[in-house]
Amino acid sequence: PMTKRKIKQVISQYGDATRRAIKAGFDGVEISAAQRLLIQTFFSKFSNEREDEYGPQSLENRSRFGLEVFKEVQRVIEEEKAGPEFILGFRGTPEEARGDQIGYTVEEFNYFVDEIMKLADIDYYATASWGKNIYAQKIRAGKYQGEYMNKIVHDHFKGRLPIMATGGINSPEKALEALKYSDFVGASTPFVTEPEFAVKIAEGRENEIDMGISEEKIDDLKIPDRAFADIVYMMDLGGSLSEETRDRIRRLDQESD
Secondary structure, eight states: OOOHHHHHHHHHHHHHHHHHHHHTTOSEEEEEEOTTOHHHHHHOTTTOOOOSTTSTTSHHHHHHHHHHHHHHHHHHHHHTTOOTTSEEEEEEOSOEEETTEEEEOHHHHHHHHHHHHHHSOOOEEEEOOSSSOGGGOBOOSSTTTTSBHHHHHHHHHTTTSOEEEOSSOOSHHHHHHHGGGOSEEOOOTHHHHOTTHHHHHHTTOGGGOOOOOOHHHHHHHTOOGGGHHHHHHHHHHHOOSOHHHHHHHHHHHHHHO
16 A cells, blocks of 8 residues: 555645646646546545555545545646636546446445535546446446436536546547537547547538548558557557457557567
């Protein structure tokens, strides 16, 4: 387990990173408690085996590290006078499940986000997790079992916090479907092979969207050779690009070695 001294140091580093982003002129920062990253490992009963006030003995204890991070980030934003136009985003996995076991429920995570909102002026909450078509994932345990994850989250925060749906949104049809239980959508993989994905949708040119990859497109896309391996790994997890396209990128990775 991390020492308490190390915990305080890491919390301070979240603030330092925020300060650098502000000074560098970025529009905002996003703090993640999703996909087994550090804040989530404190909140999860799967990974948290501590025996102190940051341990799994209570919901308050499991929330403590994440809340202290957001308190520090908010303090830096105010200290740097970044202003309301500086975006503070939040990314979280609303429910953690491994088979029949639950690391935490959606009700517990909603509580966690409610507590964050008391300490920090977060501008949105992006739901995220592992797997395919996460935007359509359903709750696996508790009183909301079988209901759409984003519906439960969106209903809980409606009128208080904008919800972003993410995960597997790689077509106009999926974007519209995701908007049923969210305020806006986030996508990443489509932009690897189709940088004008959003532009073509906005301009009504959906039929021109090309999620494939070819020799002709490689130079235009400007993907660094060393990025191929990481890109393919993440794409395989989410399946947002076709297997044919992923195999083509995999071959490019091998050719660059």
